[in-house]
Amino acid sequence: MNESTTNFFQDVYEVVKLIPKGRVTSYGAIAGYLGSKGKSRMVGWAMHGASGLDVPAHRVLNSKGELTGKAHFGGDRMTRLLESEGVQVKNDKVQHFKKHFWDPSVELM
């Protein structure tokens, strides 16, 4: 495995694991915290590979607070997980997104 690319994926997993219960963040926020925000798609791809790992990918949403990755969890699994953590989800979108938002570049400093 190449260190350049694989490290990014591992870093993403680590950051996602640090997301507190009942909090959510965005692909772009993680990408921006690690390197360039343009890598937001790679964060999404990292989540694709996070399936089966101990990574709360359901806490990672797009910039609008929508559950874009919900389809990859199978049905409403992602929605249920978020609601069970105290996050209100309506029409595949997180309510009070700004309130639940967890920014690694701020929280982790």
Added chain:
DNA sequence: CTCTTGACTGAGG
């Protein structure tokens, strides 16, 4: 090796 796709984002119309 080339081309397309995609769990994204911000800017512009």
Added chain:
DNA sequence: GCCTCAGCCAAGA
């Protein structure tokens, strides 16, 4: 609020 475009880069066909 919706559509389009450009930038980002890995994986699959």
